[in-house]
Amino acid sequence: MNSPITDNVLHYTAFATSPHGGNPAGVVLDAAGLDDTTMLGIAAALGYSESAFLTPGPDPDDLRSCTLRFFSPEAEVDFCGHATVAAAIALGEKLGAGNFDLHTRAGRVPVTVHEEAGIPKATLTSVPPRVYEADPADVAEALAALGWAKRELDAALPPKIAYAGVRHLVLAAATRQRLADLDYDFDRLLALMRRLDLTTVQLVWRQSATVFHVRDPFPVGGVVEDAATGAAAAAFGAYARRLGLVPPDARLTLHQGHDMGRPSLLEVTLDPGQERIRVSGTAVRLDPPLR
Structure with a gap:
């Protein structure tokens, strides 16, 4: 992991209750200063199937509204479910449980975060399938x-x-x-x-x-x-x-x-x-x- 902002990457595994299960994802909660090449480089350095990069949403004063981009080690992906869950739970840990309004290249994806048996859980609502x-x-x-x-x-x-x-x-x-x-x-x-x-x-x-x-x-x-x-x-x-x-x-x-x-x-x-x-x-x- 040789990225200059490695320290700003949060690491989660989604759809599991143990570090030994699930799909790992990197999450960068403040990616406003990163260009596409840098985000792709971070994703490649992490080696996870996807990583999530967050910037302010349409209303920059609404901290629960974010733009969310996903990068695999090879390319940007329009939407990624496990990295959305990881990013939403990272936001929930920072801002508290509740509703988040996430904007992806595929469209708007509302997510609700709550705690279940002491473990944070997220529910995303897809774009029209x-x-x-x-x-x-x-x-x-x-x-x-x-x-x-x-x-x-x-x-x-x-x-x-x-x-x-x-x-x-x-x-x-x-x-x-x-x-x-x-x-x-x-x-x-x-x-x-x-x-x-x-x-x-x-x-x-x-x-x-x-x-x-x-x-x-x-x-x-x-x-x-x-x-x-x-x-x-x-x-x-x-x-x-x-x-x-x-x-x-x-x-x-x-x-x-x-x-x-x-x-x-x-x-x-x-x-x-x-x-x-x-x-x-x-x-x-x-x-x-x-x-």
């Missing part, structure tokens, strides 16, 4: 890059592209074993994702009516896999609702990161009559930070 058809040829290329056969997919959860701030290709495995065995062609999948403007490929296995296990390859960020992906969780909520897989008032539980040794828990809430998806999770400080 969308679900698109996936071209069969693109799905075939994704399967080839993953080393998956078409017969290994769950026919009840067809491939789609889902969006809740950024785009994800959703592919559902028929078995937990298929999901666990992830050894993909990094460069081949990266090329496809860049062509389709995908942030992750969300690989899913359905355990029960509302419980899912997920994995998210993230080669466009220079990271093999995300341990917890809040943006993809929101997009998956929209996917599940569009396909009628769950009731309109469902609360979904997503387990992620277990196959990486960093277990994460993401809660996805659908509200009848509400287009946007809510994603909730805890976050804890990393002290010392991961190396």
Whole structure:
């Protein structure tokens, strides 16, 4: 970590209650003096899948309104759920629990922070989500890059592209074993994702009516896999609702990161009559930070 402002970076792991789980993120609460090159350099030095950089929002006198930007080690990302949770909890620790109004390149993302069992928890409300058809040829290329056969997919959860701030290709495995065995062609999948403007490929296995296990390859960020992906969780909520897989008032539980040794828990809430998806999770400080 050789950034000149390393001391100003807060380190959190999101969607976990222990430093040994979740997805780590760097948070810079005052990034007003940083240009894009510097922020990207800090994110690369940290090596986390994304880091969050905060500047004043549209009303600079409102400390609970912030502009939030996200950088992976390779590029800026329009929206990142786990870094949003980390940033909101960092704000909550500084300003107190309550509501925050965060403005991202994908749009406005309200977040509420409260404490649950002594651990801070944040609930973000996504931008309006969308679900698109996936071209069969693109799905075939994704399967080839993953080393998956078409017969290994769950026919009840067809491939789609889902969006809740950024785009994800959703592919559902028929078995937990298929999901666990992830050894993909990094460069081949990266090329496809860049062509389709995908942030992750969300690989899913359905355990029960509302419980899912997920994995998210993230080669466009220079990271093999995300341990917890809040943006993809929101997009998956929209996917599940569009396909009628769950009731309109469902609360979904997503387990992620277990196959990486960093277990994460993401809660996805659908509200009848509400287009946007809510994603909730805890976050804890990393002290010392991961190396």
